[in-house]
Amino acid sequence: METGFINLFHGFEVALDPHNLLWCFVGVLVGNIVGVLPGMGVLSAISILLPITFGMQPVPAILMLSGIYYGAQYGGAICSILLNLPCHPPHAVTCLDGFPLTKQGRGGVALGITMMGSAFGAAFGILQMIFFAPIVAKAALQFGPSEICMLMLLGLLAGSTLAKGSPLKGIAMTLLGLLLSTVGTDLNSGVERMTFGLTDMSDGIELVSLSLGLFGIAEFIRSVNNTAPLNLAYAKVSMNDMRPSKAEMKQAAFPILRGTIIGSLCACIPGTGPTIASFVAYAMEKKISRTPERFGHGAIEGVAAPEASTHSAVQGDFIPTMSLGIPGDAVMALLLGALMIQGIAPGPMLLTQHPDLFWGLIASFWVGNIILLVLNVPMIGVWVKLLSVPYKYLYPSAILFICVGVFAARHSMFDVGATLFIGVFGYLLLKLRFEPAPILLGFVLGQHLEENFRRALVLSRGDLLVFVERPLSAVFLSLSVLLVGTQVFFWLQRSKRTARLAKAQALMGDA
Amino acid sequence: MSSAGRRTDYYAGAFVAVIGAGAALISSQYRIGTLTSMGPGFFPVVLGVLLAVMGVFIAMAASDVPTPTSPAHGPDKVGWDVRGWVCIIGAPMVFIFLAEYAGFLPACFAAVLIAAAGDRTATVKASVLLAAGMTAFAIILFVYILHIEIPIIRGF
Numbered sequence: 001m002e003t004g005f006i007n008l009f010h011g012f013e014v015a016l017d018p019h020n021l022l023w024c025f026v027g028v029l030v031g032n033i034v035g036v037l038p039g040m041g042v043l044s045a046i047s048i049l050l051p052i053t054f055g056m057q058p059v060p061a062i063l064m065l066s067g068i069y070y071g072a073q074y075g076g077a078i079c080s081i082l083l084n085l086p087c088h089p090p091h092a093v094t095c096l097d098g099f100p101l102t103k104q105g106r107g108g109v110a111l112g113i114t115m116m117g118s119a120f121g122a123a124f125g126i127l128q129m130i131f132f133a134p135i136v137a138k139a140a141l142q143f144g145p146s147e148i149c150m151l152m153l154l155g156l157l158a159g160s161t162l163a164k165g166s167p168l169k170g171i172a173m174t175l176l177g178l179l180l181s182t183v184g185t186d187l188n189s190g191v192e193r194m195t196f197g198l199t200d201m202s203d204g205i206e207l208v209s210l211s212l213g214l215f216g217i218a219e220f221i222r223s224v225n226n227t228a229p230l231n232l233a234y235a236k237v238s239m240n241d242m243r244p245s246k247a248e249m250k251q252a253a254f255p256i257l258r259g260t261i262i263g264s265l266c267a268c269i270p271g272t273g274p275t276i277a278s279f280v281a282y283a284m285e286k287k288i289s290r291t292p293e294r295f296g297h298g299a300i301e302g303v304a305a306p307e308a309s310t311h312s313a314v315q316g317d318f319i320p321t322m323s324l325g326i327p328g329d330a331v332m333a334l335l336l337g338a339l340m341i342q343g344i345a346p347g348p349m350l351l352t353q354h355p356d357l358f359w360g361l362i363a364s365f366w367v368g369n370i371i372l373l374v375l376n377v378p379m380i381g382v383w384v385k386l387l388s389v390p391y392k393y394l395y396p397s398a399i400l401f402i403c404v405g406v407f408a409a410r411h412s413m414f415d416v417g418a419t420l421f422i423g424v425f426g427y428l429l430l431k432l433r434f435e436p437a438p439i440l441l442g443f444v445l446g447q448h449l450e451e452n453f454r455r456a457l458v459l460s461r462g463d464l465l466v467f468v469e470r471p472l473s474a475v476f477l478s479l480s481v482l483l484v485g486t487q488v489f490f491w492l493q494r495s496k497r498t499a500r501l502a503k504a505q506a507l508m509g510d511a
Numbered sequence: 512m513s514s515a516g517r518r519t520d521y522y523a524g525a526f527v528a529v530i531g532a533g534a535a536l537i538s539s540q541y542r543i544g545t546l547t548s549m550g551p552g553f554f555p556v557v558l559g560v561l562l563a564v565m566g567v568f569i570a571m572a573a574s575d576v577p578t579p580t581s582p583a584h585g586p587d588k589v590g591w592d593v594r595g596w597v598c599i600i601g602a603p604m605v606f607i608f609l610a611e612y613a614g615f616l617p618a619c620f621a622a623v624l625i626a627a628a629g630d631r632t633a634t635v636k637a638s639v640l641l642a643a644g645m646t647a648f649a650i651i652l653f654v655y656i657l658h659i660e661i662p663i664i665r666g667f
Contacts, residue, residue, distance in 0.1 A: 052657065055657070166569075166572075168565060168568050168569050168572055169523065169569060171565055172527045172562060172565040172566065172569060175531070175558055175561050175562040175565060176527070176530065176562060178558050179530075179531075179534050179555060179558045179559060179562060182538075182554055182555045182558070186541075186551035188549075188551065189542070189550065189551045191541055191542075191551040193538065193541060193551055193552075193555060194534065194537055194538065194555065217599065217600075217603070220599050221595065221596060221599050221600070224592065224595035224598075224599060224629050224630060225592050225594070225595050225629070225630060225631050226592070226595075391630075392627065392630035392632060392633055393627075393637075393641055395599075395626065395629075395630075396602070396622075396623045396624075396626035396627040396629075396638075396641060396642075396645070397623065397641070397645050399599065399602050399603065399622060399623070399626040400606075400619055400622050400623050400626070400645050400646075400649060401649070402603070403602075403603050403606040403607075403618075403622055404619070404649055404653050404659075407610070407659070407661075408653060408657065408659040411659070411660065413607050413610065413611060416603055416606065416607050417603075417604075417607055419603070420600065420603045420604065423600075424600060428526070431519075432519060432522055432523035432526055433519055433520070433523060434523065450554045453554070454549050454554075457546050457547060457549065458547060458548070461547050462545060462546035462547030463546075464546065491572075
């Protein structure tokens with residue numbers, strides 16, 4: 001425990017180093033801006049800035065990229081509450097009560113409560129990471145290749161089936177991502193796989209091209225001329241409006257606490273990130289409230305609980321990513337990919353091999369959240385003004401940054417073309433109602449999975465039973481089976497019910 | 512609407528199945544090896560086959576239940592938004608071409624201008640101003656601060 005505090009102290013030294021502090025500030029600032037701007041996503045923002053980090057040291061790079069992620073959560077809440085626009089999925093549920101409050105002229109109070117809940121949730125999430133990540137990493141050091149394989153399988157299945165959209169399509173997208181990761185030179189044999197004879201592809205598909213194609217170009221093709229109209233009528237808030245009264249604070253205190261706990265629990269289950277946490281927190285507040293009819297008409301609890309849970313889940317999300325090297329969602333996959341590009345192997349060794357990075361990151365969470373509070377509370381007026389920047393100016397600028405950023409990463413125009421190609425392909429997937437996020441998950445873990453799969457079978461001399469014989473690997477495997485089993489069960493139940501409904505309707509039609 | 516949703520799932524399943532089968536077919540040309548010593552073809556073939564199977568499952572499970580779309584977007588586009596398509600796909604193409612033959616400045620300016628033209632409410636004046644501003648910003652950031660090696664104007 002004592003070493004933990006020493007480590008954390010060292011972490012603050014890293015985070016407060018002027019150079020690192022500057023990049024942390026840039027990260028949370030960009031995140032906050034992206035969160036506020038309607039129509040911009042966290043994933044595209046992180047991908048656009050990813051090429052810039054290639055020339056940087058690993059620590060400031062990762063501090064900045066993470067800063068974008070949690071910074072965007074602060075901005076996203078403003079967008080939801082004042083505009084009723086759920087641009088960022090974790091804040092979609094905040095609209096339900098946030099916007100009615102705004103209409104009643106209490107939008108400032110809703111934002112004030114949100115800031116309090118966010119800070120509390122984030123602080124709890126960071127503490128959770130301080131305590132749990134080292135324990136998890138220590139346990140994971142004992143894992144052999146078969147355990148790692150099965151853990152990855154569990155992570156991939158959870159990430160693809162529990163997120164939004166159809167579970168079947170989610171699994172298909174994960175497989176597609178894994179398949180894409182095999183493109184390029186095979187590390188074991190030197191054979192070039194699926195490069196179609198293109199020398200530019202022998203290094204494989206660039207992470208930057210993939211993510212900017214899928215979450216940049218494809219998104220823009222879908223959104224152009226197709227954005228919801230902005231309703232700026234109520235978007236007026238000043239700092240003084242944000243101070244909640246004593247009664248409102250009292251009303252929000254327990255929902256914030258409950259939301260925080262739900263968020264941190266959701267962070268522990270792979271695949272259930274901040275979005276699910278916020279929905280669960282809202283549903284629970286509504287359920288245990290003595291006056292559930294107030295929800296949807298401006299209940300403070302309906303803003304406080306989901307916001308607190310989002311922020312604690314966002315911070316908790318980093319636990320499996322940093323301690324096991326297994327990301328829970330696409331954002332974490334992107335961060336992990338950024339680490340790999342920096343030459344840092346993610347996994348349980350990260351903590352012992354790069355303690356400055358790990359503890360520096362944790363300390364920077366504290367620093368970053370404080371910066372965000374300072375940025376958001378006194379400067380709320382600036383953010384509210386940003387809300388009115390129309391999409392038609394945003395996406396052309398973003399396209400330029402995608403082109404230049406992708407080019408700058410390897411000085412390759414081929415990569416720009418590849419990004420465009422992937423973008424068109426991604427739009428096709430969107431049109432077919434696929435969610436592209438799991439592709440990134442599979443892509444980032446692919447090589448690691450193949451390597452460990454091969455190693456496990458070499459060690460067992462080709463005996464597939466090794467995955468069941470080793471106890472921990474068997475546990476992970478049965479959890480995966482359980483996960484798929486319950487989903488199949490629910491699906492059967494649902495289709496039976498719809499079949500019954502259809503039958504009943506047919507009978508009614510006859511009569 | 513409901514049958515359209517079902518049809519989308521059929522197409523989706525077929526699309527994924529074709530990709531999976533194609534990848535498996537291509538990868539089967541590499542050495543597959545045995546479980547003990549896997550060749551480079553093993554993993555992609557397995558993944559390709561699994562993906563093809565998932566494609567069949569998706570088509571089989573095709574349902575009429577519409578998946579909720581993100582409320583930040585309007586309803587799914589009806590018809591073809593050719594203007595948006597052409598401009599967004601065209602902008603990077605023009606960027607590649609101009610960066611190769613005319614330099615960074617014209618490439619940036621043209622890319623933003625063309626992309627901006629994709630919006631139906633775009634005006635010439637606003638688009639030109641946006642393009643000029645973003646080009647200046649990109650040159651300062653990428654050429655002078657981040658030092659990427661690309662001539663601002665080629666030729667001459």
